[in-house]
Amino acid sequence: MEDKKEGNHDISKPHRDNHCQLMLAISGKFKLNIDFEIIEFTEPALLCIFPEEVHHIIEVKDPKGWMISFDPSLVNKEVLQLLENKINNPFLPQQESAFFKQLVMVMDLIEKVQLENPNIYSQKTIHSLLNALLSLIAGEIISHLPLEKEKENRGIIIKENFIKLTKEHYKTWKQPAQYASALSISTSHLNDTVKSVTGSPVSVHIQEASIMEAKRLLYFTDNTVREIAYEVGYDEPVYFGKLFKKVTNLTPLEFRKKFRDQDYPSLH
Numbered sequence: 001m002e003d004k005k006e007g008n009h010d011i012s013k014p015h016r017d018n019h020c021q022l023m024l025a026i027s028g029k030f031k032l033n034i035d036f037e038i039i040e041f042t043e044p045a046l047l048c049i050f051p052e053e054v055h056h057i058i059e060v061k062d063p064k065g066w067m068i069s070f071d072p073s074l075v076n077k078e079v080l081q082l083l084e085n086k087i088n089n090p091f092l093p094q095q096e097s098a099f100f101k102q103l104v105m106v107m108d109l110i111e112k113v114q115l116e117n118p119n120i121y122s123q124k125t126i127h128s129l130l131n132a133l134l135s136l137i138a139g140e141i142i143s144h145l146p147l148e149k150e151k152e153n154r155g156i157i158i159k160e161n162f163i164k165l166t167k168e169h170y171k172t173w174k175q176p177a178q179y180a181s182a183l184s185i186s187t188s189h190l191n192d193t194v195k196s197v198t199g200s201p202v203s204v205h206i207q208e209a210s211i212m213e214a215k216r217l218l219y220f221t222d223n224t225v226r227e228i229a230y231e232v233g234y235d236e237p238v239y240f241g242k243l244f245k246k247v248t249n250l251t252p253l254e255f256r257k258k259f260r261d262q263d264y265p266s267l268h
Contacts, residue, residue: 014220020048020051020069020075021047022134023048023068024065024103024104025041025047025064026065028060028064029059030045030057030059030060031057036259039089043064045090046087048091053216054216065107068133074130079131083137083141086141086142086145106133110133158183159193159194162183167209170206170213210232211244214232214240215259218256218259225237
């Protein structure tokens with residue numbers, strides 16, 4: 001975990017990946033930016049970064065632990081969705097807990113299998129251990145969630161499936177009816193359910209999914225506002241600019257300048 005280079009890019013600079021990253025820190029002090037939120041923590045800590053999230057390390061001191069990068073297609077989809085919906089970054093386990101000791105054991109075993117005496121079954125072993133690790137984490141998260149009434153639980157499932165769809169279809173699905181159809185429920189039921197669980201109507205979440213991707217592109221690329229508007233599904237840059245300001249209280253170019261100057265002054 002000491003090296004700030006990962007693969008072919010410098011992780012101290014804003015970037016995003018098409019894979020997941022899981023970090024277990026057993027010592028050290030950390031400060032990161034993940035999707036425009038500053039996250040600071042000390043050990044022990046568990047951190048998940050999901051595909052397309054713009055992130056970079058701002059500061060790290062005396063780090064020790066493990067970082068695993070993996071393709072989402074290699075792991076159980078239900079477990080991965082639960083982690084994406086429920087984990088709070090960073091997840092802070094108790095150092096003396098059985099859960100933390102089990103995390104260390106599995107991480108250490110994955111490292112040993114990867115480094116010591118590799119054979120034709122090593123990758124399959126690592127994939128199995130990775131799924132076991134993620135299931136272990138999911139089980140710990142679930143154990144800390146409050147027990148929900150059946151009706152409330154159904155609403156949360158609908159909300160989480162809807163949010164997942166917005167991340168996949170924000171560019172082309174702009175109407176609530178499209179999401180309701182995909183979930184096999186009425187538009188009014190979807191809107192009532194999502195609003196009761198989150199406090200915001202379906203249309204707001206659809207807009208926020210597009211605006212989040214626009215934020216990432218403004219921050220991470222030098223694309224023009226017109227190009228970014230098109231990338232997130234808006235053919236009219238003026239409308240996009242008004243919507244962006246409504247959601248963020250900043251114009252797209254004000255957002256770009258503010259966050260680049262704030263988090264990485266030498267980015268441009």
